[in-house]
Amino acid sequence: MASIDLDKVLDKAWADKDLTEILAAPVAVLKGVSDRDGELLQEAFGVKTVADLAELKYVRWAQALAALEAAK
Structure with missing residues (x-):
């Protein structure tokens, strides 16, 4: 299983x-995703x-x- 540096994401x-708790949090907890980005994701795709x-x-x-491209 791959690991991920949570400080980076x-x-x-x-x-x-x-x-x-992270999975239940708004997408704005991800680095680079603003509150406005979260609002737009919710409006467009229902992502909360x-x-x-x-x-x-x-x-x-x-x-x-x-993944298909990488496997070529």
């Missing part, structure tokens, strides 16, 4: 939180939380396409 205040973003079919499709 989360706002500083969230890096020491439990993963369950980090878990919602991870489960978004368009994200999964894009990841699958990138």
